[in-house]
Amino acid sequence: MPALSFQSVSKTYPSRSAGAPALHALKQVSLEVQEGEFFGLLGPNGAGKTTLISILAGLSRPTTGRVLVHGHDVQTDYAAARRLLGVVPQELVFDPFFTVRESLRIQSGYFGVKHNDAWIDELLDSLGLADKAGSNMRQLSGGMKRRVLVAQALVHKPRVIVLDEPTAGVDVELRQTLWAFIAKLNKQGHTVLLTTHYLEEAEALCGRIAMLKNGQLLALERTSDLLRSATSQVLRFKLDGDLPPAVAAIARVTGRIVQLPVHNAVEIENHLTTLRTAGLVVEDVEIRQADLEDVFLEVMNRKQTASGALA
Ligand SMILES: Nc1ncnc2c1ncn2[C@@H]1O[C@H](COP(=O)(O)OP(=O)(O)OP(=O)(O)O)[C@@H](O)[C@H]1O
Numbered sequence: 001m002p003a004l005s006f007q008s009v010s011k012t013y014p015s016r017s018a019g020a021p022a023l024h025a026l027k028q029v030s031l032e033v034q035e036g037e038f039f040g041l042l043g044p045n046g047a048g049k050t051t052l053i054s055i056l057a058g059l060s061r062p063t064t065g066r067v068l069v070h071g072h073d074v075q076t077d078y079a080a081a082r083r084l085l086g087v088v089p090q091e092l093v094f095d096p097f098f099t100v101r102e103s104l105r106i107q108s109g110y111f112g113v114k115h116n117d118a119w120i121d122e123l124l125d126s127l128g129l130a131d132k133a134g135s136n137m138r139q140l141s142g143g144m145k146r147r148v149l150v151a152q153a154l155v156h157k158p159r160v161i162v163l164d165e166p167t168a169g170v171d172v173e174l175r176q177t178l179w180a181f182i183a184k185l186n187k188q189g190h191t192v193l194l195t196t197h198y199l200e201e202a203e204a205l206c207g208r209i210a211m212l213k214n215g216q217l218l219a220l221e222r223t224s225d226l227l228r229s230a231t232s233q234v235l236r237f238k239l240d241g242d243l244p245p246a247v248a249a250i251a252r253v254t255g256r257i258v259q260l261p262v263h264n265a266v267e268i269e270n271h272l273t274t275l276r277t278a279g280l281v282v283e284d285v286e287i288r289q290a291d292l293e294d295v296f297l298e299v300m301n302r303k304q305t306a307s308g309a310l311a
């Protein structure tokens with residue numbers, strides 16, 4: 001039995017004003033996550049990732065379809081499904097009146113877990129919160145609050161850990177601590193579902209990846225297969241000046257750095273000739289293997305037909 005099963009999940013938000021179209025936040029999304037997987041859910045802003053997680057967590061109802069957690073339907077068997085899940089929400093929500101330790105104890109109580117102080121101490125330690133245990137939630141910085149959200153999600157040792165952009169606005173040190181801790185729990189058998197815009201994190205951590213765009217599933221593969229299927233290589237160089245339109249259309253540009261997908265030596269030759277002909281000077285030319293960000297951009301830029309199928 002899969003840990004998570006999304007079955008033809010759609011979510012439509014009605015239009016807010018007369019004449020405006022309804023918003024299809026999710027369109028027939030079906031996917032399964034097996035127990036013990038470290039699974040990545042990627043997609044641009046507004047793709048539907050948080051909507052899918054809200055439905056999984058029972059915070060929002062699907063318009064059609066259903067979601068099971070270890071066989072328990074999140075709507076008809078909510079309590080059982082919810083107990084199996086630890087969800088770190090994207091938005092920082094917290095109760096300002098309690099200390100960190102109190103809020104973790106309250107969360108334990110909510111899940112009916114008694115005498116949980118040993119695990120709470122381990123969570124506080126592992127997430128670098130030990131010296132903040134007595135602090136009021138209000139007094140914490142943004143990154144610290146996010147650590148508390150992670151601790152809250154894990155307080156009942158859920159079999160399935162769901163992290164919605166847990167590292168947004170988080171410093172390098174906590175990211176490393178957090179990933180070491182989550183990786184340890186995953187090794188112990190906990191299933192992990194992660195959304196992130198840091199694609200190097202997803203590439204390093206996730207065994208399989210789903211890519212969503214406009215509520216539609218565009219890719220669902222092993223990370224290694226995605227990387228292998230990619231444009232084989234990337235031509236990278238520095239440039240002062242504007243790219244010719246034909247090259248700009250396929251380029252990934254960060255400041256002066258330009259990266260172009262290339263499949264063979266002839267393509268490299270052609271790109272460099274085009275630039276030279278345009279009177280542009282390129283510096284620091286190198287060729288590297290494609291990474292997950294290249295694959296992601298390739299998948300997102302594929303043409304979609306009106307029916308949503310890939311052309
Ligand atoms: N309550 C709501 N009412 C109407 N539209 C909504 C509501 N919640 C989300 N949406 C819309 O649904 C779409 C998907 O939003 P969602 O938050 O799931 O995206 P996301 O993939 O999590 O994006 P991000 O990377 O920015 O977090 C967006 O177009 C969003 O505006």
Ligand SMILES: [Mg+2]
Binds near residue numbers: 049050051
């Ligand atoms: Mg989101």
